[in-house]
Amino acid sequence: MIVNGGMQGVGGLEFATFRLKEGVTEQALIALSQRVEAEFLVQQQALIFHCLLRGADGIYADMVMAPSQALAEAYCQQWLHNKVAGEYLALLETSSVNMSFWSRIN
Numbered sequence: 001m002i003v004n005g006g007m008q009g010v011g012g013l014e015f016a017t018f019r020l021k022e023g024v025t026e027q028a029l030i031a032l033s034q035r036v037e038a039e040f041l042v043q044q045q046a047l048i049f050h051c052l053l054r055g056a057d058g059i060y061a062d063m064v065m066a067p068s069q070a071l072a073e074a075y076c077q078q079w080l081h082n083k084v085a086g087e088y089l090a091l092l093e094t095s096s097v098n099m100s101f102w103s104r105i106n
Contacts, residue, residue: 009067010048010065010067010104012067012070012072012073012101012104013063013066014063014066014072014099014100014102015101016061016097016098016099016100017060017061018093018096018097018098019059019060019093019096020058020092020093021091021093028091029091032084032087032088033088035088036085036088037050040079041064041075044066046066046067046071047066047075048065048067050063050065068103069101069102072101072102076099076101
């Protein structure tokens with residue numbers, strides 16, 4: 001989990017839910033999530049918060065909070081061009097991914 005500053009600076013977020021590909025373990029997902037934080041997300045200086053969540057029935061969520069929705073979207077685009085982020089994305093069942101972006105209104 002990366003936390004920079006306080007949550008008061010959150011203006012936008014990315015929230016993606018997904019399932020893992022068959023044969024991929026939760027431990028593998030966690031390990032790659034930690035590598036993504038250490039090798040990629042730490043370079044995003046304005047990023048406020050990142051976490052990986054587990055829901056019911058094999059659903060996972062990845063959440064990023066940023067100063068604005070535009071920055072959250074920009075971080076998301078950068079995942080497509082980063083080696084370790086690509087390894088993380090390769091664990092996901094592509095057809096199950098549901099990604100949304102949000103702006104803070106209060």
